[in-house]
Amino acid sequence: MRYSTMFIPTTRHEPAGVQAISHGLLVRAGYMQQLIAGAYSLLPLAQMVRRKIMDIIRSEMSQIGAQEFFLSALQPIELWDESGRTTAVSDVMFRLKDRKGSDLALGLTHEEVFTSIARTNLTSYKQLPQIWYQMQTKFRDELRPKGGLLRVREFTMKDSYSFDVDEAGLDRSFQLHRDAYKRIFARCGLDAICVDASSGAMGGAGSIEFMIFSDSGEDLIVTCTECEYAANIEKAASKAEIPSATTSTSEFEKFHTPNVRTIKQLEEFGEGFPAHSQIKTLVFVADGRIVLALVQGDQELNESKLQSALGVSLLRQATEVEIIDTLQASPGSLGACGVESGEGFKVATIIADKRLQGRTNMVTGANENDFHVKGVSIERDMKVNKFADLHKVRETDNCVRCASAIKISNALEIGHIFKLGTRYSSTMNAQILHADGSRNPILMGSYGIGVERLMAAIVEQHNDEFGIRWPVSVAPFRVIIVPVNWQNEEIRSASERLYAELISAGIDTLLDDRDERAGVKFNDADLIGIPMRVTVGKKAGQGIFEFKLRSEKSAKELSSEQLLVEVGNLTS
Ligand SMILES: [Zn+2]
Known part of the structure; x- marks a missing residue:
């Protein structure tokens, strides 16, 4: 091509609100212009790069036997009702009605549509395995689009879906994708790492994210300084010393704590109660039911871990009104001693961090303003329904595998693969006949790469003070x-x-x-x-x-x- 006939509107002006290097560079180098918040016009140079990235993805998907589809972005809302996800995704789903009043959605992902194709066409184990994919536009009504192409409301996604007879088949399809993704990112010039991730609203049995280290990334990942351990902080586990009980063991006793509302205030109150000997009581509403979540006083609760441990699709913090209605006390004086839970009670579940299991001589709120209780023994004084890993990993913790030091770094997600298992095939009734005559739900996986985000990620890793430095494989x-x-x-x-x-x-x-x-x-x-x-x-x-x-x-x-x-x- 000749420069004089090409449309390359380079500019010296940095666009407003730049938070990512790739955002500023792609605008200044004439690759894209913003149309509205979270939607960009990709100009000719960007389209050349985008097509090269898509060619790399296509060739690697073809290597693992995946077949390319192209589905409608318009989806009937009934399919989302069937999978039970309409509410969980309602914040980000673009919805519209057609002229006859039918409810439609602009697809934010295609699990439902692919599952509906599978259930009407895949009926026998003889037809499996299958891997289906497409590269198609997705729409997500993000609360705060930002970072140029890093978080947008309309983007191209390579989404693939695997259909297998059993767990072993799913493991194989998952591994094929994991390897294909590694090759795709390497061919795009990216230095990507695999991390254990939380499945979030997708549900399912396990997931892996592909990340690059980047200050523009919104994720935090925990990596070990010695071994290969790497996990998203939403999922990461860690080892930490359980503090030994304070020397003086006190009797279970309610005591007056005027104006003590925080962990810190209680640390400094009276004889002093170290934060690690306190129990923090947090109140959530999970799928409409009240849940009490307990963590050690000096720990933060990780909501993703709580959501996974409860197996719920909707989780939010309770309002003060809901808290007072449940426990008859305000935040700052809450506790779980003597609280009943389960059917017929206001509290559905009491769940506690594993680090609290078996602990004694603890301090917590008395569910009466200005009062706390001390000498609390978790097992004796609380009816905890479940212990789970709920706390946020801290940099001072140690690696869960090898106990070495860990690091927490910003990272940018460039791919995510999920073992869905029967999450969608069960609810949407996609079953196959097995060799032994039984009928069972198909085992599914889903696998995604955001194409334009990948383009931005490449720029994040390949630039200098003069501009972009494309790897040859994707350069326009x-x-x-x-x-x-x-x-x-x-x-x-x-x-x-x-x-x-x-x-x-x-x-x-x-x-x-x-x-x-x-x-x-x-x-x-x-x-x-x-x-x-x-x-x-x-x-x-x-x-x-x-x-x-x-x-x-x-x-x-x-x-x-x-x-x-x-x-x-x-x-x-
Ligand atoms: Zn380690």
């Missing part, structure tokens, strides 16, 4: 030819000859045929991030060109024959 052009003076006949004809040679060798090349100063052209070439630059200058008449990699400072002189070899060899 492999080479840019920069004639230093387009008015010079010798330079112009040498540039045209070289351009023709590169094109006929099948190399994506951009010829900067603009009548601009060399400095302007160099700056634009760096900003838009073409991996290789060939400068055509004074030695053009002798057939000598200056060759420079975007990633390196120094240039070297090459003949056109040498150039062709060099350009062809460079693959990353």
